[in-house]
Amino acid sequence: MFRSQALRFVVLGLAVAIVVPTTGWSQVKSTTAVRDYSSRNYLLHTDLPADEAQELLKRLETMLTIVSRYWNARSSRVIEMYVVKDLANWPPGSIDPQAMASIENRAGITLSTTQFVRDTRGNERITAAHSVVYAIADGGVPQHEAVHAFCHQSFGRTGPVWYAEGMAELGQYWRDKQSDVEIHDYVLEYLQQTDPKPLAEIVDPDQRTGDSWQNYAWRWALCHLLNYNPNYQPRFRPLGLSLLSGKGASFEQTYGDLAPEIAFEYRFFLEHLTNGYRCDLAAWDWKTKCVQLRKGASVQAKIDARKGWQPTRLRAQEGTTYSWTTTGTWKTSEAGELSANGNEQGEGKLVGILFDDYRLSDVFELGESGEWTATSEGDLHVRCRDDWGRLGDNTGTVTVRWTLAK
Ligand SMILES: [Zn+2]
Structure with a gap:
């Protein structure tokens, strides 16, 4: 306060x-x-x-x-x-x-x-x-x-309340060269168990300082995301400096053109929030384009075991069956190399999700190779299954190749 x-x-x-x-x-x-x-x-x-x-x-x-x-x-x-x-x-x-x-x-x-x-x-x-x-x-x-x-x-x-209090909260947790979430248990539990506060409410200029620790938790969440997610980080420090020097910048002006992306990643962050979560590793890839496959064509992507959802470059069509193969191995812990089938507990398995119009499907299991029929349309993203709070120690990549099933 x-x-x-x-x-x-x-x-x-x-x-x-x-x-x-x-x-x-x-x-x-x-x-x-x-x-x-x-x-x-x-x-x-x-x-x-x-x-x-x-x-x-x-x-x-x-x-x-x-x-x-x-x-x-x-x-x-x-x-x-x-x-x-x-x-x-x-x-x-x-x-x-x-x-x-x-x-x-x-x-x-x-x-x-x-x-x-x-x-x-x-x-x-x-x-x-x-x-x-x-x-x-x-x-x-x-x-x-x-x-x-x-x-x-x-x-x-x-700066405005959301920035002043969000950054002060960030400051109390700041550790040199470490970007993972490490917050008090009661704050974590509150954020995990509560519906996300709309962004517009957090940055509302009528917010009051010293209102409640719950409101501080939301301000922390927004500042943490903007500060550590590489999609938003480059604009965040200049925005902060502008707010601190009274130059009249605002959250809306700075991020207005990215509003749907920020809203999506903010919801995603809160849904998977846990100590050890890394916004830099979980950041959504908004640049890679996904395309529909024609007969005889294929798409291929190298999937990093440390990262969150990554695009396969495939835009799946509802009802269409695709085949995939993988090469390479990865590790989710000190224990040995794993193929995309993962271990007996299902860790390290290749899993998929469909992204369409800023909404995600349920997660589905894939593995080393096989056939998969899309139940809806969407950009196919995959990852190496592991706890969201423990991606940082993963190593290795698996290359995934998709074609239309014969
Ligand atoms: Zn304060």
Whole structure:
């Protein structure tokens, strides 16, 4: 959550009276004193034990390295954070009253101020931005809030709610050079068990910050998909930078021409969501064209065991029977090479699905070779059957060739 105040022509820091812990505090029974810790980019006030405080600073620094690289920006000043383990350890008045409700709800808030100047033409320019983070020491809350503080202090803005909160959620899970889904179990279960929230609702400009963790989960899902799926990734970072610099870009303008594709992949992502899911490997191939087969003709495609559904180049006609053959082997785990028949558990088997007008048929089994009659029309896609959360360790390719059955 974030709250931003625009201050015109005046510099105003937040009036926070932090009571510096004195020796007197350490004598209070069974409480941990609030202490200050600092690192390159942070000033941390916390009642966490020293080792946990240092550990948190280390995680926050790592995250900052990743977000700085991502947005190609630096935090213009140290990020000041109040991280609360137990409110009872904090002297009265040490927490900003505006932040109290968030801390009591075991959440977090970033209080930000922005200073503008107006030039002779009346245009406003941000000249300074300052954020102070208040966060409970649970889960990824401090990291989430630190992303807001970083954006605010670097750009003077955090973007519209869907972007600000989606990216802050992404930030709390960010691990260097890893793109698989790795989210809290309760968030995962909620997203797995709930009908997808329509995209238009997620990016609605009337969305409010701090509304509910459920809404945060949808914002995370959208940002994760756009950030890791190569079909949408190239436009996502420029969109974000434009939102952060107040240049008036929008989700609709940026992705409007890809709306059906994004809606399809968003539904698909949520339907198969699991920890370990890789948007880069599961991305839909929108470029390869599928064609109807004439007598004597064939189509062929190399199918990668690591990827999700891949086009065979065959546009199947309802009621038509086709034959297929395969060459090559693949692996779905350390255990040996498998043909397209897979193993006894059905893992590694070649399976198919029909895509037509952004809708998918049920999955059907294929295998090494045989004949198959299409029950409806559609582009035939196939893959090496494996858990969607464990495609990353697969290796090998199988070439699949299709002809009309004699
Ligand atoms: Zn937030």
